[in-house]
Amino acid sequence: MSGLGRLAATVIFLAGLYANSAAAAEPDYDVVIYGATPAGIASAVAAGKSGRSVLLVEPTNRIGGLVTSGLSHTDFHSLESLSGAFWDFANRVERHYAQTYGADSQQVRESFHGTFAEPKVNLAVFQQLLKEQTSVEVIREHALTAVDVREAEPHRHIQSATFADASGNALTVRGRVFIDGSYEGDLMAMAGVEWRAGREGRDEHGESLAPETADDQLQAYNFRFIMTREEANRVKPVAPPGYRREDFVGVLQALQTDQIQRVFDYPSKCIFKAHLPVLPGGKYDINDVSRSLVRLSLPGKNLGWPDGTREERQAIYAEHLRDQAGLLYFLQNDPEVPEKFQQEALQWGWCRDEFLDTNHLPPQLYVREARRMQGVYVYTQADSEFAEEGTRAVFHGDSIAMADYGNNCHGTHHEGPRFGGKHTGEFYNPVPPYQIPYGVLLPKDVDNLLVPGAVSSSHVGFCALRLEPIWMSLGQAAGHAAALAVQDAQPVQQVDVSALQRRLHADGSATMYVSDVLPDSADFEVVQWWAAAGGLQHVYPADTPRKARGKKLHGQYTEAAPGHAAELDKPLDAELEQHWRKLAAKLGVPVAALPTADGKTTRGDFIRAAAKK
Structure with missing residues (x-):
């Protein structure tokens, strides 16, 4: 954008701020977040950490x-x-178990550093996080009903948003910056931002995991039931509303094959994937079994969800519940189910101390994918693949988050009968840890909106971003970006990304995966600063083998990804020194004052010295 364009955008943004302050009759916040x-x-x-007034609006009665x-x-x-945000959250979860049961307790071990926890504990930790931010106000059970957008060039501006409770009582609030934290992108869509649902064709972004031609297929949903075999905490499942026995008799044939050996197991040859290790409290996170003969996920049954009304989404929720809870009820109670399967199934039930308001069933369906914004930068398959050289993924100098997972899709279509058919559109793509650029949060034409949930991406790209730790990193970046936009009275598209990165690093959030310098290290901020500038792209010899994963620990969890350590204690060699001096000069660092590769200077010495200059 030209200097005049930036000036015009800033004037428009300031006019929006003035209009907000002028409407004293409506509540006014620096940042309004939906979801x-x-x-x-x-x-x-x-x-909230930046001292901004924040309103967080949740359409249901349960946050998280x-x-x-x-x-x-x-x-x-x-x-x-x-x-960053997830690191802090997980540490708090672990502390909760340590304070409740003891630092050496089984519950602490089962929490796996706070990343495995009971839903009620996760809820308590989230509530405490929000309570600590005195400038953050939370309103529950208010759904978005309207967005007032002022049309202007070059960007449109959101003036206010209106929310209503179940009785229809409306609340209109004004905000300087809005953030759409919903899984569905409801605020984004209501503001008129461009979005897509479904899959792009292979040629549109050059994605090998995409179908040949575009379609409306959507990654399938299912529930993540929480179940137990502990008799004292076990509630016997009942038939869900609309249960029909004839819908489940087809599973009997599947039970006769060697592809189904148990009702509950891990990771395969079962109907309900009971994740291991077990959660604290003797509880299990139940999921869909990938590539199985019997699936919980229901591709095609969710196509109306992304742009659906509240009533249409509730009908989809009810259909998934009827199917998945109905399948369990059938297996536990139908006389034609072989005894060995029925007796095993009867050992399982809902948790008495979870989801008290919804009969011990999860209040939300697992919405793996809905709308996807088509914003300033569209994240695709290529963004999480190896760069042409080196041991890392494609480099993004404007990265505001990083991740270690991969493109993961549970299927988008089902061929054949409900039981015994197969999902298509399914993939599990191993990639090295990857960066996420700021542009995925930005709409093209609204100057005060950030979207960390329904981020700008292709279907395949979104399948690498749709994980909860990543969403928390994206949300953290959106929150700090919003604070900067308010502070500097600028459109979100003009936020200084370097300043945003510095805030994120100071808040413990990494913008590049560095396996041996973690957020609790004294060197974390300087190493992340250097990495964001490109300093860690080629620190390994050119012939270093590329490996996307470290050694397996258990399940999907591994040791650190190889080829991603900074090795700060390693002596600085002459070749790397020259490379880093050129980078330091580009950053405006006085290179004459930097240490040399004299056999004593370490990589850490050089980076710390550069950061001080």
Whole structure:
């Protein structure tokens, strides 16, 4: 954008701020966030830390999204990938178990550094996080009904948003910056921002995991039930509303094959994936079994969800509940189920101390994918693949988050009968840890909106971003970006990304995966600063083998990804010194004052010296 363009955008943004302050009859906040998902909560906490007035609005009566609705085995690969908002959250979860049961307790061990927890504990930790931010106000059970957008060039501006409770009582609030933390992108869509649902064709972004031609297929949903075999805490499942026996008799044939050996097991040859290790409290996170003969996820049954009304979404929720809870009820009670399967199934039930308001069933469906913004930068398959050279993924100098997972899709279509058919559109793509650029949060034409939930991406790209720790990192970035936009009275598209990165690093959030310098290290901020500038792209010899994963620990969890350590104690060699001096000069660092590769100077010495200059 030209200097005149930036000036015009700033004038328009300031006019929006003035209009907001002029409407004294309506509540006025620096930052308004819709959706108390992990992304929304992280946004609120980050903006609150900057001293901004924040309103966080949640349409249901329970905050936390899927983290408090059953997704209790967090999706990541290596612990070294966790930072920022999720790092803080997990540490608090672990402390909760240590304070409640003792530091050496079984519950602490089962929490796996706070990443595996009971939904009620996750909820309590989120509530405490928000309570600590005195400038953050939380309103529950208010759904978005309208967005007032002022049309202007070059960007449009959101003036206010209106929310209503179940009785129809409306609340209109004004904000300087808005953040859409919802899984569905409801605020984004109501503001008229461009979005897509469904899959792009292979040629549109050159994605090998995409279908040949575009379609409306959507990654399938299912519940993440929380169940137990502990008799004292076990509630016997009952038939869900609308249960029809004839819908489940087809599973009997599947039970006769060697592809189904148990009702509950891990990781395969079962119907309900009971994630291991077990959660604290003898509880299990239940999930869909990938590539199985019997699936919980229901592709095609969710196509109306992204742009659906509250009533249409509730009908989809009810259909998934009827199917998945109905399948369990059938297996536990139908006389034609073989005894060995029925007796095993009867050992399982809902948890008496979870989801008290919804008959011990998760209040939210696992919405893996809905709308996706088409914003300033569209994240695609290529963004999480190896760069042409080196041991790392594609480099993004404007990265505001990083992740260690991969493109993961549970399927988008089902062929054949409900039981015994197969999902298509399914993939699990191993990649090295990757960066996420700021542009995925930005709409093209609204100057005061950030979208950390329904981020700008292709279907395949979104399948690498749709994990809760990543959403929390994106939310944290959105919260700090919003605070900067308010502070500097600038459109969100003009936020100084370097300043944003510095805030994120100071808040413990990594923008590049560095396996041996974690958020609790005294060198974390300087190493992340150097990495963001490109300083860690080629520190390994050119012939170093590329490995996307470290050694397996258990399940999907691994040791640190190889080829991603800074090795600060390693002596600085002459070749790397020359490379780093050129980088330091580009950053405006006085190179004459930097240490040399004299056999004593370490990599850490050089980076610390550069940071001080």
